[in-house]
Amino acid sequence: MNMLYLTRKAEFAASHYYRNPQFTAEENLRIFGKCSNPNGHGHNYLLEVTVKGVVDPHSGFVVDLKQLKEIMNREVLDAMDHRFLNKEVPEFAKQIPTTENIAVAIWQRLAGKLERAKLHRIRVYETPDLFVDFYGET
Amino acid sequence: MNMLYLTRKAEFAASHYYRNPQFTAEENLRIFGKCSNPNGHGHNYLLEVTVKGVVDPHSGFVVDLKQLKEIMNREVLDAMDHRFLNKEVPEFAKQIPTTENIAVAIWQRLAGKLERAKLHRIRVYETPDLFVDFYGET
Amino acid sequence: MNMLYLTRKAEFAASHYYRNPQFTAEENLRIFGKCSNPNGHGHNYLLEVTVKGVVDPHSGFVVDLKQLKEIMNREVLDAMDHRFLNKEVPEFAKQIPTTENIAVAIWQRLAGKLERAKLHRIRVYETPDLFVDFYGET
Amino acid sequence: MNMLYLTRKAEFAASHYYRNPQFTAEENLRIFGKCSNPNGHGHNYLLEVTVKGVVDPHSGFVVDLKQLKEIMNREVLDAMDHRFLNKEVPEFAKQIPTTENIAVAIWQRLAGKLERAKLHRIRVYETPDLFVDFYGET
């Protein structure tokens, strides 16, 4: 059996900040540095969604690419693009929007939404030099 | 034992189109959209070939890089570069040249050709935002 | 006066081939090499459109970005994306679709279409390692 | 005489939004779309600073690279990195922080600060697909 892994990229521009209300101001500054500025700062997040499955012999596709794009737009980009993550995305009302937590939130938004293929990996780049991968709960 | 994975990239420029003769014209258009134009359209495909093996203690290499390049040129680029995949590459006479099927075809052309190392993964980028990975039959 | 230059990128996937019917078969092969294959081959063309103008003090913009995108889509991408340039784009019925001639054709399609700003430069990448710039007739 | 142009890149992560208080809510939405969200959104801005000058025959340099980096850090990155541009950078208290206006503000912060070379161009990428160039007042 031929298992194929297909990855589609997308970008979204969002702002966020890092602050734990249970930490003191000093702790927040020590742990989060300039990321703790409550006005927020932003990134062009680069998202890579990888799905896996066998090829449909009629279409040659693992997944309907238009459908994958629509799901990514509807479940992730509409909610996160041009948003202040801490204030406008429910997952981050009580959770710090680190790249790690963003990757898990995107996994949860996408898992189970695809028809033919299975979600395999979420990769989120916060900057070109820093990214996080999540393969689902284990 | 130290297992190392070495990846070499190469590019090829080819054209293709997506059409299943068993589908109606309407189905082809619905499923494949503008990719179904029979005149073809093209891409700069980016190929990543990953091999794995242990290091030869005399050379420090997992694989002879010149040999790897020659095999990639002879088995893949000579056949696919500056070609219309549907018309000129035998694998796609009866199979749609989707990125998925191209990755499998390249795997089959390369597997078993290397002397020291084993083929581990074929990655094919159709565009900078879309790529497919294949690790061989499982 | 502050003159600003704004550049927006777009990509299109097209196929083409190089052949001059006034050349012999040998001349076509010698001059154009494997690009002369009449089945065509393809590229992910990367287009950069640069406009120049002064900033509108009310909006802070040199040009309406949505309008620029619409004009690029309507005048260039709708005509060239997923097309066989030699057969389907009128400029290349009698002219070889080299990167040079593509850049001039895109300039002619865009010049005079913008409201506030002036077209300054068309850059077309045929591959990541080869591109052409055109600044209009001089 | 040999005139050389040297370019150094730097990145900064900031948030901003687009809103003109003299426009109605409808005008702000029509002109600025989702960029008008007052919570802000963000980008990884990529800055390219180009200086020009003749080579110092003793060092082989057009400009002292450490000094150039220090000036860029002190004048630009310390002020704009991890900041909400509308709220925390004085130039944008009354001016919309579009890429155009950011490029002019960075020019004004850097011009006249270099010892040997002259500032030639400021390029600011808001995203990988959109950038602005400014060469100073003319």
Added chain:
Amino acid sequence: MNMLYLTRKAEFAASHYYRNPQFTAEENLRIFGKCSNPNGHGHNYLLEVTVKGVVDPHSGFVVDLKQLKEIMNREVLDAMDHRFLNKEVPEFAKQIPTTENIAVAIWQRLAGKLERAKLHRIRVYETPDLFVDFYGET
């Protein structure tokens, strides 16, 4: 349990050459080609360090990013950046500094140094078209 993989990139500029003193001059030239020039040649090596772990619920982090950067600087970049690897890095006194051997050496320098997370993968790019991955001894 949510296992997250975080990758941070860094670059270093170094020179090296490939030569095995047990080979004859002819063998060295045949096996290593122009890489055997004993004056050395150089690369901008791109290093990717991937760590894995569970997220600290208080910080949202898998690993302290500042600490990770400090360890990478102290253990790898201080030793290898702007160095002639064969002459100045102890691991390569008796071992050829191929990309494979560099990846293993970097793994050994970093493994066990991280507090919360575990080292998962070392990736080293010698050029943009050639890279090696190492996941530790197996």
Added chain:
Amino acid sequence: MNMLYLTRKAEFAASHYYRNPQFTAEENLRIFGKCSNPNGHGHNYLLEVTVKGVVDPHSGFVVDLKQLKEIMNREVLDAMDHRFLNKEVPEFAKQIPTTENIAVAIWQRLAGKLERAKLHRIRVYETPDLFVDFYGET
């Protein structure tokens, strides 16, 4: 008249160091920092050669691309690739191989060698974040 500018990229891997024998050891260290290590360090230099000219109406080309590649290989890459610039490239026997001086040396090696088009610009990237442009003597 339509003036077109065509750019072709190439890469070479070389090592170098910065040291002026007329400076004291302290001055060399202060001015050149870790670049003054006489063992040398290296880079993957990225070269962009831009030529300008009018299009040949028979071929659609500004310049014969094969010829341009051959000239770049013969005049630049054969001399500089996999070399220690200070020791093996004559221009740098008495001149420090800074990016500035490398750009001028490459211009001098290429100017006057092209048949149809004129050399317009040499761009040399020492790292992805630092590059120099030279347009010839003025």
